Amino acid sequence: MIDTVISPAPSPAATRKDGVGKRLNRAVRRNPLLSASGMSEYVFSRLFRNLVYAQIWEDPDVDMAALKIAPGNSIVTIASGGCNALSYLVADPARIEAVDLNPAHVAFNRLKLTAAAHLPDYETFYRFYGQGDDRRNLDAYRQYLRPFLDAETRDYWESRTVTGRRRISIFHRRLYRHGLLGGFIGLGHTMARLYGADPRGLLKARTIEDQKRFFDETLAPLFEKRLVRWATGRKSSLFGLGIPPQQYEALSGAGSDMASILRQRVEKLACGFPLSENYFAWQAFGRGYGSGELAPLPPYLSRQNFEAVRSRAGRISITNTSLTEFLAAKAPQSVDRFILLDAQDWMTDAQLNALWSEITRTAAPAARVIFRTAPAESLLPGRVADTVLDRWTYHAAESRALHDKDRSSIYGGFHLYEFKG
Incomplete structure (x- = not known):
C-alpha cells in the first residue's frame, strides 16, 4: 500500500545524500535492478558510497611527466584518495580543482588538505599518512585539524560506523588496511x-x-x-x-x-x-608504506616536498560532483590540464560525448588530458564524435612509453591527448 502520509521536508544533509545516490546511479547503473547485471551494478553503487581508496592507484610521477605542468596552470582532476592532487603541487600550478562522486573521498581529501596545511611539522604529517597507525594521530586531529574542518567533514570523521568506532580511528588502526x-x-x-x-x-x-x-x-x-x-x-x-x-x-x-x-x-x-x-x-x-628514510613514498609524503605541499595546499579545492557537471559551470578555455583516472571505463557513449564536449569547451590552448583504461586501447575512437575528437592529438607512442613506467601496474593502458585548438 502506498503511504499517503506527507513526509517532512528533507534536511540539507539528506538532500545531499540523495543527490550523491542519484549521481552514482547515473554513473554505474545501466540495467533493470531485477536482473543479474542490474543487481551487480546496484551492489557496486552502494559499496562505492563508502571509502574505497585510502591511497590512489595511479602513478603521480607518470602523470606529471605526461602533463608537463607549468607554474600558473589550472588543473581539474578526479580526487580519489588525493595523493596525486597533492603531489601535483610540487610542480607549482596556480590551482587544482578536484572532484569526486564519492562523499567519503571528499571527506578524506578535505582532511588531508587540512593536515597538510595545519599539522605542525613533517614528522606529524608523516605519522598521520605515512604510518597511519599511532594513537597520537587522534590527539593531532583534535588539536590541529578539527578546528579547521567544515561541519560536514567534521561530522563524517566523528560519526560512528556499524562497528561503533569513530571513523577518525582508522588513523591509529593501520589506515591502509581500511x-x-x-x-x-x-x-x-x-x-x-x-x-x-x-x-x-x-x-x-x-x-x-x-x-x-x-x-x-x-x-x-x-x-x-x-x-x-x-x-x-x-x-x-x-x-x-x-x-x-x-x-x-x-x-x-x-x-x-x-x-x-x-x-x-x-x-x-x-x-x-x-x-x-x-x-x-x-x-x-x-599493506602499508615501507619504514625508514629510504622507503619509497608518494611525492606529497616525501620530506623534501613537505614545505612546498604545505605552502600550496590552499590552492586545492574538493567538490562532491561529477566531472562533467563541474566543467559545465566553468568558463571556456579555463583549464590547462585534465586528469580523468579510469572513470571513462564506466561511461556510456552519451556520457563520454557529454564529458568530452565540456573538456573541449573548457580546454585552454595546448591543454593536456590523461586517463587510464582497463584494456590497452583508448576507448575514445568510434565512441566520441569525430567533430570533438578531431580537435585533439593522441600521443600514442608517448602513451605506451608512459604506461610502461607506471609503477602501480594495475591498468592496461595510459593515454595522453593534447588540444589542437
Missing part, C-alpha cells in the same frame, strides 16, 4: 595464506631477480588454483579494486580469463620495478 581496496588486499593475503603463501615475503627481495623468483615460485601458482579462478570469474570479485561491472566486462572482453589478466598485472607490480622505487608494491604486498 577502505574497500584495503579490505580487498587483505582478502587476497588471506586467500594466499590458505594455500601456504605469504605475499609479504616479496618485500625481503634484494634484487629484481629475487622479486621475479618469488613471484614465479610463490605468487604465480596461486592464479591456477580452482578457488581463485572461480572467484575471479565473477564481477563482484573485483568490486574491492573499485572496478564496476562495466569495467570488468571491458577487461574480460580482451580474450583472456580474469585470473590470467590479474596474474599479468600482479607480475608487473611485483617484478617490474625495484622495491626501493615502488611504493605501490609495498602497499600491495606489505
Whole structure:
C-alpha cells in the first residue's frame, strides 16, 4: 500500500545524500535492478558510497611527466584518495580543482588538505599518512585539524560506523588496511595464506631477480588454483579494486580469463620495478608504506616536498560532483590540464560525448588530458564524435612509453591527448 502520509521536508544533509545516490546511479547503473547485471551494478553503487581508496592507484610521477605542468596552470582532476592532487603541487600550478562522486573521498581529501596545511611539522604529517597507525594521530586531529574542518567533514570523521568506532580511528588502526581496496588486499593475503603463501615475503627481495623468483615460485601458482579462478570469474570479485561491472566486462572482453589478466598485472607490480622505487608494491604486498628514510613514498609524503605541499595546499579545492557537471559551470578555455583516472571505463557513449564536449569547451590552448583504461586501447575512437575528437592529438607512442613506467601496474593502458585548438 502506498503511504499517503506527507513526509517532512528533507534536511540539507539528506538532500545531499540523495543527490550523491542519484549521481552514482547515473554513473554505474545501466540495467533493470531485477536482473543479474542490474543487481551487480546496484551492489557496486552502494559499496562505492563508502571509502574505497585510502591511497590512489595511479602513478603521480607518470602523470606529471605526461602533463608537463607549468607554474600558473589550472588543473581539474578526479580526487580519489588525493595523493596525486597533492603531489601535483610540487610542480607549482596556480590551482587544482578536484572532484569526486564519492562523499567519503571528499571527506578524506578535505582532511588531508587540512593536515597538510595545519599539522605542525613533517614528522606529524608523516605519522598521520605515512604510518597511519599511532594513537597520537587522534590527539593531532583534535588539536590541529578539527578546528579547521567544515561541519560536514567534521561530522563524517566523528560519526560512528556499524562497528561503533569513530571513523577518525582508522588513523591509529593501520589506515591502509581500511577502505574497500584495503579490505580487498587483505582478502587476497588471506586467500594466499590458505594455500601456504605469504605475499609479504616479496618485500625481503634484494634484487629484481629475487622479486621475479618469488613471484614465479610463490605468487604465480596461486592464479591456477580452482578457488581463485572461480572467484575471479565473477564481477563482484573485483568490486574491492573499485572496478564496476562495466569495467570488468571491458577487461574480460580482451580474450583472456580474469585470473590470467590479474596474474599479468600482479607480475608487473611485483617484478617490474625495484622495491626501493615502488611504493605501490609495498602497499600491495606489505599493506602499508615501507619504514625508514629510504622507503619509497608518494611525492606529497616525501620530506623534501613537505614545505612546498604545505605552502600550496590552499590552492586545492574538493567538490562532491561529477566531472562533467563541474566543467559545465566553468568558463571556456579555463583549464590547462585534465586528469580523468579510469572513470571513462564506466561511461556510456552519451556520457563520454557529454564529458568530452565540456573538456573541449573548457580546454585552454595546448591543454593536456590523461586517463587510464582497463584494456590497452583508448576507448575514445568510434565512441566520441569525430567533430570533438578531431580537435585533439593522441600521443600514442608517448602513451605506451608512459604506461610502461607506471609503477602501480594495475591498468592496461595510459593515454595522453593534447588540444589542437
